Amino acid sequence: MLIADSGPGHVGSPKPWMAKGACKGLTSVFFPPSAERPQARERREALARTVCAGCSVMIECRDYARDNHEYGFWGGESEDERHGAGYRLIAPIGIRVRDVG
Numbered sequence: 001m002l003i004a005d006s007g008p009g010h011v012g013s014p015k016p017w018m019a020k021g022a023c024k025g026l027t028s029v030f031f032p033p034s035a036e037r038p039q040a041r042e043r044r045e046a047l048a049r050t051v052c053a054g055c056s057v058m059i060e061c062r063d064y065a066r067d068n069h070e071y072g073f074w075g076g077e078s079e080d081e082r083h084g085a086g087y088r089l090i091a092p093i094g095i096r097v098r099d100v101g
């Protein structure tokens with residue numbers, strides 16, 4: 001989930017914790033390609049989740065993504081999981097159609 005593979009893939013001002021992300025160089029793991037198939041998404045997100053599990057800034061990252069309605073996989077959470085936790089995407093084009101409660 002990185003911009004120029006140097007930190008989380010936000011568009012705004014970088015935050016200090018972003019320099020510590022374990023996802024440097026792994027942009028394609030944290031953001032989906034267009035027309036990604038469900039099975040490919042599952043595999044990609046499982047890998048992203050593994051990377052996040054070993055990241056020292058996971059909580060900061062998760063909270064940032066929730067507060068800023070980010071797309072992609074952040075802080076151990078997929079878009080679906082953030083959406084389901086009540087942090088709605090502004091334009092949820094990546095959300096799969098299902099009941100999230």
Ligand code: SF4
Binds near residue numbers: 001024
């Ligand atoms: S928690 Fe995950 S997405 Fe966030 S900075 Fe760490 S590795 Fe990257």
